Structures are given as C-alpha cells and as structure tokens.
Amino acid sequence: MPPACYTDRLSVRPGERFVLHASATGPCRLEIARIGAVRETVLRLDGIETQDLPVPPDADRDGCGWPVVTGIEVGDWRSGYYDLVLTDAAGEAAHHFVCVKARAGAPGPRTVLVLATNTLHAYNYFGGANAYCDVDALMSRRLPLPEAMAGAIGRLSALRPFPPLLLSAPADMPRLVNLRKRGFEERPWAGADPAWSRAHGQSPYDGSAGFLNKWEHAFVAWAEGEEGLAFDYLTDRDLDDDPAALEPYGVVLLVGHSEYWSGPERAALDAFVDGGGRLAIFSGNTGFWKVRWDGPTMVCHKWRGQTAEDVSDPERTHLWSHPMFGAPEAEITGLSFIFGGYHRLGLCAARGQGGYTVYRADHWALEGADLFYGDVFGDALPLLGYENDGCALTFGEDGLPAPVPRLGVPRDLEIIALAPCAFAEPEDTGYRPLIPPEQLDVVAKIAYGDAGPAAQARVTRGHAVMASFRRGAGEVFNAGTTEWAHGLAAGDPFVTRITRNVLKRFGAA
Known part of the structure; x- marks a missing residue:
C-alpha cells in the first residue's frame, strides 16, 4: 500500500502539539508547509520510522487505529492551511493537513476564513464509504450507483487519511x-x-x-x-x-x-x-x-x-x-x-x-x-x-x-x-x-x-x-x-x- 497518514486533530495554535499516525515502509521524510499565495516550508524531519499496516475493516466508520510515528510542536507559525507531506524511501508521498489558528489573545487580522472541513x-471515502456512497464498490464496479449509494454511512471517523x-x-x-x-x-x-x-x-x-x-x-x-x-x-x-x-x-x-x-x-x-x-x-x-x-x-x-x-x-x-x-x-x-x-x-x-x-x-x-x-x-x-x-x-x-x-x-x-x-x-x-x-x-x-x-x-x-x-x-x-x-x-x-x-x-x- 502507498504511504498514508492522518493527525489526531485538524486544528492547532502555536505552542500546541499534534501527532501524526501513518502506514508506510521504512524511514520517511516529513515536510510541513503553509499554503497561500506561495508555499512556505516551516519544518522538515528525516528518519521517521514507520511500518506498512493494513486498513482495518470499517476504517471509514471507526478510524484506522495506526500508531503514532511522530509528534510536532507548532512553532510561531502564522495562521493558515498547512500541508503535511510524508515521503517514503521510494519517493511516494502521502498528504494530510492541519489548520494553524492565531495565537490566543494576539492582535491580528479582523477577518477569518472558516475552512469547510465538515x-x-x-x-x-478512505476505507470504503462516505456519507454518499460505498465508493469502493462503485469504483470497482462491484455495484451500480443506486446500490452503491445504499451503502453510504452515517458515522464518519476523522481518524483516518x-x-x-x-x-x-x-x-x-x-x-x-x-x-x-x-x-x-x-x-x-x-x-x-x-x-x-x-x-x-x-x-x-x-x-x-x-x-x-x-x-x-x-x-x-x-x-x-x-x-x-x-x-x-x-x-x-x-x-x-x-x-x-x-x-x-x-x-x-x-x-x-x-x-x-x-x-x-x-x-x-x-x-x-x-x-x-x-x-x-x-x-x-x-x-x-x-x-x-x-x-x-x-x-x-x-x-x-x-x-x-x-x-x-x-x-x-x-x-x-x-x-x-x-x-x-x-x-x-x-x-x-x-x-x-x-x-x-x-x-x-x-x-x-x-x-x-x-x-x-x-x-x-x-x-x-x-x-x-x-x-x-x-x-x-x-x-x-x-x-x-x-x-x-x-x-x-x-x-x-x-x-x-x-x-x-x-x-x-x-x-x-x-x-x-x-x-x-x-x-x-x-x-x-x-x-x-x-x-x-x-x-x-x-x-x-x-x-x-x-x-x-x-x-x-x-x-x-x-x-x-x-x-x-x-x-x-x-x-x-x-x-x-x-x-x-x-x-x-x-x-x-x-x-x-x-x-x-x-x-x-
């Protein structure tokens, strides 16, 4: 399986910590960059040890339960969308993200963009299904659209890629x-x-x-x-x-x-x-x-x-x-x-x-x-x-x-x-x-x-x-x-x- 990863939370402030869960092969490199008008890299980590893990049954509903491979303390990073790129030795990459909020109480812009994370x-549909459809069944042609839509799930875990x-x-x-x-x-x-x-x-x-x-x-x-x-x-x-x-x-x-x-x-x-x-x-x-x-x-x-x-x-x-x-x-x-x-x-x-x-x-x-x-x-x-x-x-x-x-x-x-x-x-x-x-x-x-x-x-x-x-x-x-x-x-x-x-x-x- 190609590398895949997810975080324990999608929103953090400077000074707070989040952890990365992953499935990959061998030592990996992590790059974190703010995405705006330009890409601004704020952190690189090498030698992150990982292991290739299966996707559990019902991961779409219950999450993956993969181990933590590293923890990150957020520095004095400005508020924004941050792309997390985990790259294995073969050069294959997985993406995830965190939203960095403004430091509490700090003066700043009076305008806020609310990211549509819901x-x-x-x-x-990682793990199979989403709120609309059993996407794996649809894409593999195991089921036609009407039957695949009947496989939509109503509980969706955030603890998965x-x-x-x-x-x-x-x-x-x-x-x-x-x-x-x-x-x-x-x-x-x-x-x-x-x-x-x-x-x-x-x-x-x-x-x-x-x-x-x-x-x-x-x-x-x-x-x-x-x-x-x-x-x-x-x-x-x-x-x-x-x-x-x-x-x-x-x-x-x-x-x-x-x-x-x-x-x-x-x-x-x-x-x-x-x-x-x-x-x-x-x-x-x-x-x-x-x-x-x-x-x-x-x-x-x-x-x-x-x-x-x-x-x-x-x-x-x-x-x-x-x-x-x-x-x-x-x-x-x-x-x-x-x-x-x-x-x-x-x-x-x-x-x-x-x-x-x-x-x-x-x-x-x-x-x-x-x-x-x-x-x-x-x-x-x-x-x-x-x-x-x-x-x-x-x-x-x-x-x-x-x-x-x-x-x-x-x-x-x-x-x-x-x-x-x-x-x-x-x-x-x-x-x-x-x-x-x-x-x-x-x-x-x-x-x-x-x-x-x-x-x-x-x-x-x-x-x-x-x-x-x-x-x-x-x-x-x-x-x-x-x-x-x-x-x-x-x-x-x-x-x-x-x-x-x-x-x-x-x-x-």
Missing part, C-alpha cells in the same frame, strides 16, 4: 463544470475533462471538497497575492468546540463548498451576524446539511436522519431546512440549494449561460464594475457550475426580481443577479443520468408542503442567485455559487471588482 469529512485526489489534487485536476455548452443531440457529460478523470481513476466525489488546487486555495492565493490581504483561519470544528471562536473577528469568509454545519457552528454564525458581524459567502450549497460531532466521529445520516435516529433527539441530522429543526439555512445565508441547483453539469442547465445576468446594477456590490441591467458576466469562465444557491422569486412592477420569503429567505433580500439552475436532471430523456438522484419528494414537501409530482417538478426548476441582506446588526453577502474563486483565479475583472467591493464594505480589505 464537507471534507462527509466526502472522505483522505484519498489523494480529494485532499491533494494536482494543479491540472479538472473542475466540476462543463466548460462548454452541450451540442445538439450530444451525449451529456459531467466535468471539465472526463478523459482526465478516467485516466487518473477519479471518483465522482474527489472534486467536491479539499483545499489544494481547489476553491479555498484559489481564493487565498488571490487575496494574499494580488490584494495583499491577511486572514486568520479556523475549521468548521473550531466553531463547534469553542462558542467564542468568532469573537475576535468582524468578518467571516466561507469559500467554495461549505455544505455541512453542526448545530454549534450554526449558532456561532447566527450570533456573529446578529451581533454586528459581516458574513461574506463565496460558496455554493452552503449550510445545506445538519451534522453533529461525537468525539472524533462526524454523524451525518443525510436523508436517513428521520429514520436512523431518535426522532425526539434535537441533534439528529438531516437538511437544515427540515421543519423539525425550525432553522432553515436561508435565515443566515439568504439562499438555499433547494431553490438553486446544478448548472452546466450533466443535463442540468447543460446549455446554460455559465454566468450571471445583472438585474440590480445600482447595488453597492457592483459599484465600479461596469455592469448594467441585462449584462451577463462570468459566462466565458464559466462562473456558474456545479452547485449554486437561490431563492423562490417573483417579479415586481418595476421589472426586478424579488424574493418570496419561504424557508427562511429574508423578505428584504436584495437580488443582484441570477441564472437558471436545475436541482435534478430531467427523467426519461433517453440519456444516462449522471448526477446522483436527490429525494425530490422530501425536498418538495419541505419547500412547498406537497410531495406530489407537480411540486417535485417545481423543485427541479431553480435559480442561482447573487444577493445581500441585513440581519440583526450585521450584514450578509452571498455569491451563490461554488465556482466564485475560479473567477478570481482567472483574473475575471467583474468577479474581481465585486469581491473587492464586498471585502471593502465589510472591512476585510
């Missing part, structure tokens, strides 16, 4: 978006380069989370490089463990795919904004699923949350929009994936425009962006793809879109721009489905109080929405798409100006 745990393409994607790994529109009668596909995916044995879940060469990395490289900005860093779990984690900050950034929130994390974000904080969301599918932590295990039963757990338990897991919680995510994000969906993926908006159409050109986020009513921006990238959030909407007599205040969507939400999305692929098209099916009856019941065919069809017709609103003493901006950071990486002038406007207004720049 999403990473949900997609982690991550698959390489999920955690440490190479720079040329394709995006989860179709870069061009589907041609006439062309067979649908999913992803920027299906040939690359086949050649590298990429699973359907590898592109959905992770830092290296993905959304958060692209955002940080832009911010630290071109803009000269400095942020502190936390993980999702930090908001779970420490109710005061956000107190030192005035701005919170969520980037890429912040899909899974625990109850304490949600409470921390609610309190932060209500108390005057600014929440800038450059993410899609944000806060969609409710999870909880049980020691080193993330509990995430997804659709099975109504049946797999005690219905009287207030911490059971399901969609945040489910009425049993009384706290739909749109109350804090303004938008929901329920009213959005996929764009340029499979048959979901397969010939979609790939960018936003501007409606409120006078909105503060568009100041100086040279954008006017009806303009489309981001279409050449494409800016819209993979997963996008939206809201139910209508058009007023002024010809502008207005929110329908349903499922927590704020009545005063200002819709800046939008584009059509699809929550699911249409049925009976003659083409093979490519996107794992959602439980449309459950979603329709939650969104419209009706699980019938007409309501299910209504769910499939959504919009990606860029919007802002005020809540309590604070304010929220939501870009509404997972792909926003790719616009920054590409140097798109519209995306860049809008991002600058948001960060400046919120006090992050």
